[in-house]
Amino acid sequence: AQSVTQPDIHITVSEGASLELRCNYSYGATPYLFWYVQSPGQGLQLLLKYFSGDTLVQGIKGFEAEFKRSQSSFNLRKPSVHWSDAAEYFCAVGGYQKVTFGTGTKLQVIP
């Protein structure tokens, strides 16, 4: 069965600081991996995805993620966080059609 673990429920960073959100997955084959962002009361927006090729994936809003098969990880990074990045971030793994989401990491950005 596929599963996703986001070990950090809540993270606080200072504006301008770097950010790394952790994601570990379990999947029986080559996974499709996604990161989504959700603002309060809103739907989800796709930040980036990986399904083959270069293991370092660039996304929107300056985010990137690196797929490490040996560690079953797909961590999300941003070199300099902006106040508008405060939101909840979900990692997801999917195969054909079905996608499983992690429990999310809530990001707080302080001045």
Place this chain on the structure above:
Amino acid sequence: GAVVSQHPSRVICKSGTSVKIECRSLDFQATTMFWYRQFPKQSLMLMATSNEGSKATYEQGVEKDKFLINHASLTLSTLTVTSAHPEDSSFYICSAPLGGSRANYGYTFGSGTRLTVV
């Protein structure tokens, strides 16, 4: 492009009544749509997969008779919460795959519906 419009964004209903939530793909055809439920401070749980022209596929533990799904056309899927009870209060989100029915292109999501049953 690839926008899913979900309506209503918020609804309050009395216990025992039914509520219909609509998801429309605005600029693409969605042969498949997914319905998720999100509990406070929790992740999204897939409830069911709706397929245009055929019956929906429900995840284990989801009551088919309570959560009626209809995929009437290539651009419209509806979720009806029947005989709603306070425990059905939640945030419901629909999504459609960006690359046809496959997952590898990711998904586009509706903005969600906050259902409160009083």
